[in-house]
Structure formats: C-alpha cells, structure tokens
Amino acid sequence: MAITRVTQNMISQQSLTSLQGGLAKLATLQEQLSTGRVLNRPSDSPADTTSAMRLRSSLADTVQYGRNASDGNGWLTQIDSALDSAGNGVQRARDLALQGANEGAMGAAAREALASEVDQIRIGMIDTANTTYLGRPVFGGITAGSQAYDASGAYVGTPGAVERTVAEGIVVRVDMEGAVPFGAAGDSVFEHLENLSVALRAGDQAGITAALDDLNADRDQISAARSEIGGRQIRVETSLQQAQDRELALTTQLSEVENADLPKVIVDLQMQQTAYQASLAATARVMQPSLADFLR
Amino acid sequence: MGGTFASLNTALSALQYNRVALDVASGNIANATTEGYARRRVQAESIGAPAQPAMWSRYPVGGGDGVQVAGIDRMTDPLLDVRARREHGNQAYLDIRQSSLERLEAGVGEPGDTGVAAALDDFRAAWHDLANNPGSSAARAQVLAKATTLADAIGIQSRNLEAEAGDQRVRVESDVAEVNTLASDLAATNRSIAIANLNGTDAGILLDKRDQLALRLSELTGATATLRSDGGFDVHVNGVALVVGKDAGALEIASGITPGGGSDGNPVAFQITDTSGTTAVPAGMTGEIGGLADMLNTTLPAYAAGLDAVAQQLADEVNTAHQAGYDLAGNPGTAFFSYNPADPAGSIAVALSDPDLVAASSVAGGVLDGSNATALSGATSADESYQRLVNGLGTEVASARRLAANQEALTQQVDSSREQLSGVSLDEEMVSMLASQRAYEAASRVMTTVDSVLDTLINRTGLVR
Numbered sequence: 001m002a003i004t005r006v007t008q009n010m011i012s013q014q015s016l017t018s019l020q021g022g023l024a025k026l027a028t029l030q031e032q033l034s035t036g037r038v039l040n041r042p043s044d045s046p047a048d049t050t051s052a053m054r055l056r057s058s059l060a061d062t063v064q065y066g067r068n069a070s071d072g073n074g075w076l077t078q079i080d081s082a083l084d085s086a087g088n089g090v091q092r093a094r095d096l097a098l099q100g101a102n103e104g105a106m107g108a109a110a111r112e113a114l115a116s117e118v119d120q121i122r123i124g125m126i127d128t129a130n131t132t133y134l135g136r137p138v139f140g141g142i143t144a145g146s147q148a149y150d151a152s153g154a155y156v157g158t159p160g161a162v163e164r165t166v167a168e169g170i171v172v173r174v175d176m177e178g179a180v181p182f183g184a185a186g187d188s189v190f191e192h193l194e195n196l197s198v199a200l201r202a203g204d205q206a207g208i209t210a211a212l213d214d215l216n217a218d219r220d221q222i223s224a225a226r227s228e229i230g231g232r233q234i235r236v237e238t239s240l241q242q243a244q245d246r247e248l249a250l251t252t253q254l255s256e257v258e259n260a261d262l263p264k265v266i267v268d269l270q271m272q273q274t275a276y277q278a279s280l281a282a283t284a285r286v287m288q289p290s291l292a293d294f295l296r
Numbered sequence: 297m298g299g300t301f302a303s304l305n306t307a308l309s310a311l312q313y314n315r316v317a318l319d320v321a322s323g324n325i326a327n328a329t330t331e332g333y334a335r336r337r338v339q340a341e342s343i344g345a346p347a348q349p350a351m352w353s354r355y356p357v358g359g360g361d362g363v364q365v366a367g368i369d370r371m372t373d374p375l376l377d378v379r380a381r382r383e384h385g386n387q388a389y390l391d392i393r394q395s396s397l398e399r400l401e402a403g404v405g406e407p408g409d410t411g412v413a414a415a416l417d418d419f420r421a422a423w424h425d426l427a428n429n430p431g432s433s434a435a436r437a438q439v440l441a442k443a444t445t446l447a448d449a450i451g452i453q454s455r456n457l458e459a460e461a462g463d464q465r466v467r468v469e470s471d472v473a474e475v476n477t478l479a480s481d482l483a484a485t486n487r488s489i490a491i492a493n494l495n496g497t498d499a500g501i502l503l504d505k506r507d508q509l510a511l512r513l514s515e516l517t518g519a520t521a522t523l524r525s526d527g528g529f530d531v532h533v534n535g536v537a538l539v540v541g542k543d544a545g546a547l548e549i550a551s552g553i554t555p556g557g558g559s560d561g562n563p564v565a566f567q568i569t570d571t572s573g574t575t576a577v578p579a580g581m582t583g584e585i586g587g588l589a590d591m592l593n594t595t596l597p598a599y600a601a602g603l604d605a606v607a608q609q610l611a612d613e614v615n616t617a618h619q620a621g622y623d624l625a626g627n628p629g630t631a632f633f634s635y636n637p638a639d640p641a642g643s644i645a646v647a648l649s650d651p652d653l654v655a656a657s658s659v660a661g662g663v664l665d666g667s668n669a670t671a672l673s674g675a676t677s678a679d680e681s682y683q684r685l686v687n688g689l690g691t692e693v694a695s696a697r698r699l700a701a702n703q704e705a706l707t708q709q710v711d712s713s714r715e716q717l718s719g720v721s722l723d724e725e726m727v728s729m730l731a732s733q734r735a736y737e738a739a740s741r742v743m744t745t746v747d748s749v750l751d752t753l754i755n756r757t758g759l760v761r
Binding site: 005006068071134135136158160165258295 | 397398401402406407413414416417418420421424426427428429431465557636642657659661662663664665666667670673679683686687688689690691693694697704708711712715716717719720721722723725727730
C-alpha cells in the first residue's frame, strides 16, 4: 500500500489498532497461562477438541475398568480364601476318616468323637460355602438372598454369572457356582461328610472307605476350582495393572493436547510484553510532535 | 490593463480570497476528528483577460487582475466510498456472525469437566457401578442422578441456543427500526441537497451527512448507494429500492419474527414497502441484519438440529436397552428417558423416579444380575455424534473468526485509503494557514504601496517648495 498522504487521524487510528492487536495477543497468552490450557474452547483447534473429548471419554472408561477390576478382584480373593478353608476342611475330614477306618483301635466312643468332629467340619463347610462379599454370597450366583446353601447343605442360590468388564470387550466371571467346588446336589461334599459321619457312628467300614474316596474326589475338585479362580485372578490383576498404565498414558496424551507448554507460553508472553511496550513508546513519540511546536 | 485604481482592487481580491482560505483551514482544523468529515480545499482562480480580446472588451465589474474563489472542493473519491460501503457491509456481517458464534461456543463448555461429554462419561460409569453392585440402592440412585445431570446438560445447551436466537431476534427488530430512521433521514438529506444545488449554496455539510447515513445503512443491510444527478443517493437493499431521491420506503420483517420478539417458526425474511407497494427482499443480504438472519435461519437451527439428534439418539438407544432388562422386582424395564419428539434436546428428562425401577438385570425374577447394566453402559453412541457436533461448531467458529480478521484487514486498508484522501492533516492546515496569512500581509502591503504611490501623484506632484 503506497501511502501518499499521512494525517494525524491515520496515525492515531493505526496506533490504536496495533495497540489493540498487541493487547489481544497478550490476553490470549494470559488466558493460556492462567488456565494452563491451550485448548479453552472448540474453535481453538477443532481437531484437538475432538481428540481431547475422545481421550477424556477413554480416560473415564479406563478409570471405571480399573474400579471394575478391583471389585472383581475382591470377589475372587474372597472365593480363593473360602476355597482354601474348604480344602483344609476336607483334608481334616479325610484324616478323621482314615482314623475311623483304622478299626482295631477304635471304640464306639472314639468313633462318636470322630463323627461329631466331622459334623462340625460339615457345618463349618456350609458356612464357608455361604461366604459373602459385600453382602452377596460368592457361591450363590445371582441370588438376591444372603445364602448359597441352607443349613442342610441344599443349594438355595440362583445359578447365573456375576461378571465384571475389566477392559473394553473383556468380561471376567468373578463368582463361582457352588456346584463347581462343592459338587452337585446328590454328590456334594456336604452329603459326603454326612455319609462319613453316619458311617463312623455305625462303624460301617465300607461306608467310611466309600466316603474317603468321595472326599478325595472332593479335594481334587476344590483344588481344581481354586486353580481356576487363581487363573481368573491373574487376568483381573493384569487388567487392573493395564488400566492403571493406560490411565497414565491417556492422562499424558490429554495433557499434551489440552495443556499449555508453560515455558513456551511464558517466553511468548515476555516477548509480547516487550513488543507491546515498544509500540506504546512508539505511539507516545509519534503522536507528540506537531508543527505548532516549531512555528511561532 | 486596468485603470489607475486597478491594483487596489487586485489587492482587495487577494485579501478576500485569503480570508476564505483561512476560514477553510480553520473549518478543517475544527473538524479534524469529526466522524465522516471530508476535508475541504479552497480552489483559487486568477481573474484574467476576457476570453475574446477586443478593443472595447471590458474586465468584469470590480475586476482587474486578481484572484477569486473558484469553489470549495470536498476531497472525496466516489469510487473509494462505494468500496468502503461494500467492505463495511461485509465486515458487519462477519463481525456479528463471529460474536454470536463465540457466545454459543462459550455456552458449550467443551472440552471440560462440566459439559455434555463429561456428563455422558459419568453416566456410563454409573451404569458400570450399578453392574458391579446391582442390589445397592445407592448405585441405582446414582444412575438416576447422573442421568438427570446429563439430561440437564443437554437441556442447558438447548436453552442457551433459544436465548441466543431470542437475543438476535430482538437485535434484528432494533436494527430494522434504525434502518428506517436512517432511510428517512437520508431521504430528507437528499431533498436538502437538491434544493442547495438549485440555490447554489454550499452543500458540503449535507454531503458529509449523506455519506455517513449511506455508510451506516450499508453496515446494517449491505445496501448499495448510487449517486443521483441532483447530488443525492438512491439506496438499494439487495436490489430492492429503499430510498429514491426524497422518498424513503420502510424495511419490514416479512416473516420469522413476531412483534413480541418471538419466533413464528418460519425463516426470517424482509420486505420493503414504499408508495408503489410491497416488494420482498431476496435472501442473501449482507451487513448486520444479513448476518443475524443467516444465524437465525441457518447456523443456529443447524446446531439445534444436531443437538436434538444427539438427545434423541441417546434417549432411544438407552430406552431400547433399558426395556430389554428387568428392574429390582423382576418386572420388565420401562422407558428410561422421556422426551417430546418436537424438541428432544429441550425436553429430555429421566422418566424414572424410583431407583428400584432401573433395569439392571437381564434375568427376570428379581435376582441380582448386572449384565443389562453392563449392556446399558455401552448402549449409546451419542457421545460420538456429540463430538462430531462440537467439532463442527468449533470449525465454524474458527472459520468465522478467520474470515472476520481477513475482512478487517481489507476494511482497514480501504478506510486508510479514504483517510489519506479525506482526512485532515493538521500540519498541512498549519502550512496553508501560514501561507494565507503571509499572502494576506503581502496584499495589504500592495495596498499601502499603491496608496503611497497615489499620495505622491495626487498631493506632491507639481508642487514646488
């Protein structure tokens, strides 16, 4: 643009415009500095806004998956410790059965003592099978009740899977149906213990031996169930670890998209301030003189 | 060659001319910062010999060699004025668009922790928590609370849109009123200019006023002004005559806005009524009113429709999934969200009030199954639609801002060109004032000299002491 004729108004207008421009840039930097974000509204960068919204959404999901996994881990830990004590109970009952099978040394009173201990073990075993996590029986499926087994050892739960989503598309079952470790109705560990107790009281060697075989099978069954739970627990813990790692990675990415690079903003601000002061000084010098100063 | 006293008359004409030149300089200095004032320049003209020299041809009465005022020029360029009006109209159009879009954008609040996107994330998380704990009434109540927050967040955006549209409708009404005042002022000015031209009086101030009125009309409506032979302006809005000579038509809102500032459901359109009848103004006006009409007819409804689609998608998808499940008592789930199909975003609300009615289970019979809650956590893809909507808005705002900034550079350049021609330079006026002053002094000296020459001739010639 060729300027042929400059007027005082032009100078003041141009000074005002450039001062305004400098102030506007200062205000933008000031906003970035005080909010700590370069992305304050969608129009700052529409593409980054979409990324930020996606990252925020993924981040929320990941945090939630972590919570789901922790909760699932609680269930599985509870089941594991229940199965541990159930295994010990069966082991003890086997020992008692072996003692009872040693017929020469056993009087009726001794067998009665063994039988009553077996009864106690059975009651303890039913208690173990009714283990709850946050008020829900872990072997009871999706029952709304508080028990998986009643006092007689009959299953009162509702079969159904309790599942936790521990990652996008990854669902882990965190309960265990009672029949898996304890046997189905008619062939359950509670009935085997009852049979053993009856056989001990009656001195029925064949019955004791049969119960001993059943208990061996039960012991294997419980430890198989325990190893399955262990496997699931590893999956859940891995997912939990992954969720935590991913949370960190997503937070970093989000911050890269949204947050201001503080050193850069501060340097920019400093430069902009200098430029603004320079234009203020220039304005003051240019607007001051007039021909009237030099004419008399 | 004149007679004995001709030089006195010549000096007199110089005194007269230089007084006018001083007057003009003082007028320019007085109006140095007056908006719309174009500097004046006095044109001098030497009084010379008659065009046809002849033995008895005479100089004009009171003449002789000398100077006279040929006219006072108003330093403007009609071409630049036309250009300025057009650029100011475009500038006003883009500015109003930018400011309105920026207000809308500020109300969206993305990306952040309080917007619709964050509410959607919370809503999803609440379903997961319920899936983890289907028997907990706290988790159920939490789902309802998060859903209410989500519905409110959508509703707030919808109401922001409504409020923005309402503000703009009011603005259109006041702008139209201003246009009509300006049009009748311009018509009156046109009339005065025509009379002044007939009388031969100076119309400079009227021309300043005319230019200012036309510029403001262009800013408001993108109107074009054409020069009449009598010195006035004819103004057309998008091809329809608004001011013709001394007659002004009235710009009216044809549809879209009720007298109370509400919406009548139709697109905003304008018409001009004058003595010859009513003519519809074609769509595509620029200027402030054009920008407002575009926002009201296109931009705001498009965003509202996008938001409606998001709300409807959310409600429909969640309802479908919710109705596939069973509530705490084992009864089939009912609709989770309710909305009015005519205005989904404005009316979306949670239909359930009892937390027990949340259908977390996919098994009937009142068991503690959470699989339907898990399904519900992933039931809706409304968040993706919403992201697209926000992305679209952000792009539009960024583009409006860029366009306005570009236009501003152009407008400033045109304004600066006008200022170069029409602006008052104090230094220049000071110099011309000084020149006039010196010329005035010199002319006075001529008079004194002639006077003393005549004194010598009349009083001293032929006397012998």
